[in-house]
Amino acid sequence: MEQAYTIAATIMxxxxxxLMAYILIRLVIISIREWNTHRFWEKQxxxxxxxxxxxxxxxxxxxxxxxxxxxxxxxRGRTCDIQLKSRSIALKHAVFFKKDTxxxxxxxxxxxxxxVNDSPIGRQDARLLDEDIIKIGRVSFRISINxxxxxxxxxxxxxxxxxxxxxxxxxxxxx
Amino acid sequence: MKTLNEIKMGxxxxxxxxxxxxxxxxxxxxxxxxxxxxxxxPFVFGSIVSALxxxxxxxxxxMFKEFDRPLFLTTIFLLxxxxxxxxxxxxxxxxxxxxxxxxxxxxxxxxxxxxxFNSSMxxxxxxxxxxxxxxxxxxxxxxxxxxxxxxWIIIGGRSFQPSEFVKIATxxxxxxxxxxxxxxxxxxxxLSFAIIIVFLLVVEKDLGAAMLIALTCLxxxxxxxxxxxxxxxxxxxxxxxxxxxxxxxxxxxxxxxVWQNPWITYDSSxxxxxxxxxxxxxxxxxxxxxxxxxxxxxxxxxxDYIFAVICEEFGIIAGVLLIAFYVVFIIRGLIIxxxxxxxxxxxxxxxxxxxxxxxxxxxxxxxxxxxxxxxxTLPFISFGGSSMIASMxxxxxxxGIAADSKKYRAEAEGST
Numbered sequence: 001m002e003q004a005y006t007i008a009a010t011i012m013x014x015x016x017x018x019l020m021a022y023i024l025i026r027l028v029i030i031s032i033r034e035w036n037t038h039r040f041w042e043k044q045x046x047x048x049x050x051x052x053x054x055x056x057x058x059x060x061x062x063x064x065x066x067x068x069x070x071x072x073x074x075x076r077g078r079t080c081d082i083q084l085k086s087r088s089i090a091l092k093h094a095v096f097f098k099k100d101t102x103x104x105x106x107x108x109x110x111x112x113x114x115x116v117n118d119s120p121i122g123r124q125d126a127r128l129l130d131e132d133i134i135k136i137g138r139v140s141f142r143i144s145i146n147x148x149x150x151x152x153x154x155x156x157x158x159x160x161x162x163x164x165x166x167x168x169x170x171x172x173x174x175x
Numbered sequence: 176m177k178t179l180n181e182i183k184m185g186x187x188x189x190x191x192x193x194x195x196x197x198x199x200x201x202x203x204x205x206x207x208x209x210x211x212x213x214x215x216x217p218f219v220f221g222s223i224v225s226a227l228x229x230x231x232x233x234x235x236x237x238m239f240k241e242f243d244r245p246l247f248l249t250t251i252f253l254l255x256x257x258x259x260x261x262x263x264x265x266x267x268x269x270x271x272x273x274x275x276x277x278x279x280x281x282x283x284x285x286x287x288x289x290x291x292f293n294s295s296m297x298x299x300x301x302x303x304x305x306x307x308x309x310x311x312x313x314x315x316x317x318x319x320x321x322x323x324x325x326x327w328i329i330i331g332g333r334s335f336q337p338s339e340f341v342k343i344a345t346x347x348x349x350x351x352x353x354x355x356x357x358x359x360x361x362x363x364x365x366l367s368f369a370i371i372i373v374f375l376l377v378v379e380k381d382l383g384a385a386m387l388i389a390l391t392c393l394x395x396x397x398x399x400x401x402x403x404x405x406x407x408x409x410x411x412x413x414x415x416x417x418x419x420x421x422x423x424x425x426x427x428x429x430x431x432x433v434w435q436n437p438w439i440t441y442d443s444s445x446x447x448x449x450x451x452x453x454x455x456x457x458x459x460x461x462x463x464x465x466x467x468x469x470x471x472x473x474x475x476x477x478x479d480y481i482f483a484v485i486c487e488e489f490g491i492i493a494g495v496l497l498i499a500f501y502v503v504f505i506i507r508g509l510i511i512x513x514x515x516x517x518x519x520x521x522x523x524x525x526x527x528x529x530x531x532x533x534x535x536x537x538x539x540x541x542x543x544x545x546x547x548x549x550x551x552t553l554p555f556i557s558f559g560g561s562s563m564i565a566s567m568x569x570x571x572x573x574x575g576i577a578a579d580s581k582k583y584r585a586e587a588e589g590s591t
Contacts, residue, residue, distance in 0.1 A: 002211045009464030012205055016489055019198045020496045026191045027503055028306055031245045033187070035510075075418055078357045079399075079518055091355055 042079035053082075053096075054134070068143075072096045074136055075107075088137030102128040102145055112137070177243070188244040195248065196225045199255040202465055206263060210468075217262060217558050220269065224258050226274060227273075231280055239287055240489040241581035242574045246507040249500055250555060250570055256497070257556035260485055263466055264477050268356055276558035279567030286568050290575030300351045304368050307344045310337045311375040318379065326381040336378060339565035340383040343572075345369055345388050346395065346526025353399035354519040366392075380426060383537065383549030389413050391529045398525055434547040449473045451483040451542050455491065462490035477558040479550060482542045501535045508532070511577040514584075524576045527569040 005046050052060040055064040065083050066072075073080040077091040084093075090112040104127045106114045114121050115135040116128065128134070203221025207214050228251050235242050254276065262269035289296055310328075315335065327334045345368070352365040359366075369392045376385035393413070396408040411518040420427045429444060437445030437452075450473040457463065470476050470484040477484075486494040509529025515521035531554045538557075541548035552562040 005205075005208045005211065006464070006467065008208070009205060009467050011460045012201065013464045013488075013490060014203065014463070016198065017492050017496070019194065019201075020489075020493055023191060023194055024249075024496055024499055024503070025193070026187065027245050027248060027500075029509065030187050030191070030248075031503070031510075046509065077355060079355065155275065 030065050043093050052144050053134070053141040054144065055139060056142050057135075058138065061139070066141075068096045068098075068102065070098050084137070084139055086139065089139070090137075096128075097125075102143065104128055104134060191248050191577075192228070193250070193563070195252050195255060196228065198252070199225055199259060200268060202259040203262070205257075205465050209263075213403050216266065218264070220262055220273075221259075222261060224255060227277070227280070228255065234284070238284070239578040240573065242287075242306030243507055243511060243577035243580040246321065246504065246511070246573060246577065249338050249503050249507065253500060253504075253555035256485070257481070257553075259465075260556070261477060261482060263488070264471065264484065268477055269470065271560070272558055272563060273565045276567070278560075282462075282564060283567045283574070286571030287575035287578065290520070290572065293517075293523075297351050297519065300348055304348055304364075305346050305415075307341045307348075308368070308371060308375075310374050311341060311372055312381075314379055315375070325379045326384070330348050333560065336559070338381055339561040340568075341372060342384065342388055342391070343527065343568055344563060345372060346391060347532060349392060349395045350519050350522035350526055353395060357400040357402070359402075359405060362396075377420065380424070381550070382420065382427065383551035386413075387415075387530065387533055387537065387551065390533055391526060394529050395522055395526050399522055402538055405579070418541045425535050430547045436482040436545065437544070447480070448544060448548065450474070451480050452544060454480075454483045454487040455494070455543070458487040458490050460490050460492050462486070464486050464488065464495060478552055479538060479541055479548065479557070481557045485556075498535075498539060500533065504528075504535075505532045508573055511573055511580070514580045515576050516580045516583050519581065520576045524573055527572050531566060531569055 002065055011132045042044050053066040053068060055061045061074050072082060073092060073095050074082045074084065074089075075093040076083065076085060076087075076089045080092060090108050092107045093113050095109065097103055097105070104114060104116065104121065106112065106121060106123070109121070109123045114126070116126050118135075128143050128145065131144070132143050134141045135141060200221050203217045203224075206221075207215035209217075210482065232251075235247065244499075258272060258276070278575045279325050285473070301505070314326055314328065317328065319324040319329060319334065326336055326338050328337060329335075349365050352362055356362050356440060369388065373385045373389050374383070376388065376464055378387055390413075393406055393409045396409070397403070421431055422428075433440060433444045433448060437448040439445065441449040454468070454470050454473055458468065465488050467555055468484065468487040470480075470487050473480045473483055482497070504529060508524060508531070512521045512524035512528060515524055534551055534554055536545070538551050538553050540546040554562065554566040
């Protein structure tokens with residue numbers, strides 16, 4: 001019996017290694033499939049709506065354009081996707097997010113309000129339409145929501161005014 | 176609406192679980208004949224383990240269907256392999272390990288469920304800081320020494336290692352503060368907390384845990400702020416701390432000397448390292464065979480040196496594949512962190528992944544004599560109740576964050 005066990009264990013060591021390798025390879029394949037699925041949905045969401053924000057106030061920052069992604073945070077903090085250095089803006093002030101169309105929500109509506117077309121949005125997620133004016137602190141934006149990528153004017157980006165992510169100084173007295 | 180890829184993925188995950196169960200059952204069936212006669216105990220134990228994994232999988236599908244399948248299957252495999260090898264070395268240890276795994280599974284589900292309340296959980300940051308500092312300080316007074324480190328507490332006849340849970344607490348605290356702060360002065364609270372914890376661990380001679388927490392903090396800080404200067408300064412301070420530890424702590428000096436050349440003292444202080452290396456070498460590429468090795472001669476074969484045991488019985492190829500499994504774990508953890516719904520969850524996921532990753536590579540590095548040996552466990556595999564529970568808690572949080580972010584994405588997809 002012991003000899004039989006030795007033979008069985010000796011044979012099984014190859015089986016175990018092969019099974020381990022197979023499991024590992026299948027795990028990698030599943031991971032790759034999941035990654036491809038994730039990219040597929042990202043592409044689907046991205047193709048539906050192309051959104052950009054143009055700063056219209058203060059006048060010194062007019063023409064600055066931001067592209068809005070699936071979820072984009074706005075605030076004074078460095079961790080925000082769009083960083084606006086102004087005392088009138090909270091560390092994390094607002095978030096733009098895509099569902100069927102574009103929405104905006106405030107992080108601290110009691111202390112730092114957001115206005116859409118001069119109306120405060122309060123605690124709600126406010127739905128945004130093309131050409132809406134959004135006021136965050138002392139900064140006003142016009143939002144452009146385009147259903148077709150071809151509508152975007154490529155010349156807008158030639159003068160390097162386009163800022164995807166970056167720190168924009170609004171108030172001169174802030175660091 | 177599911178894509179074809181998603182449907183294929185679901186079937187693949189189910190099939191792979193079956194293959195993993197097959198691997199585990201083959202091992203236990205083989206062990207049933209290892210004593211020269213038919214013994215039902217390994218088969219029954221293996222069946223219980225397999226049933227537990229299937230039940231957990233079904234519960235995950237029912238309660239958190241957006242969980243991360245590759246991460247789950249990787250962890251299940253590591254747990255199964257760990258229980259198999261623990262049973263091979265000591266059935267009594269394996270039964271204890273299974274019991275702790277059961278507790279770990281319950282806590283895992285709890286942690287998964289609490290992720291969606293993460294903003295409420297963050298209100299507990301200060302109590303967590305106070306509790307962690309209190310328990311680590313209490314170890315100085317009431318802690319029991321084991322393996323040279325005074326980091327054990329006896330509760331109800333069972334010994335626990337609080338540092339295992341303090342690691343997760345540190346990642347949580349750092350994630351909370353790094354979410355909204357990046358300047359060094361504004362991070363004085365979490366950084367002081369981390370420094371005090373590391374200091375207490377050094378005093379208690381648990382250098383492995385101290386190194387783990389210090390490195391995790393540095394990685395989380397760098398990921399959150401991108402501040403290379405401060406990160407390098409932190410690494411420099413850590414290196415200075417290591418040099419000072421070498422100068423002032425005899426046990427550190429001994430460990431480094433033994434690591435440099437264990438062969439000189441192979442029958443005393445170098446015995447463990449030498450036996451570990453010889454066990455790995457004697458296994459060859461495919462191992463001696465399950466149950467045919469003699470790894471019990473290695474001190475701490477069931478905890479620190481479990482990797483050497485696996486290499487001896489399953490082979491060096493299996494050892495390399497095991498490292499690859501941990502690499503898959505890291506990659507899945509990082510993907511979960513990148514896809515997290517908010518910055519706090521991203522940092523916390525990064526912290527949990529980093530803890531498990533670093534822990535596995537530090538102990539494997541010590542066993543193969545790449546770095547000096549530290550007394551930490553191989554996650555999901557080594558014998559140790561506290562380690563098992565803490566690893567399952569980290570795993571639970573990772574799965575919770577994965578499910579939360581996928582649910583959020585699914586809601587967005589549903590409205591497009």
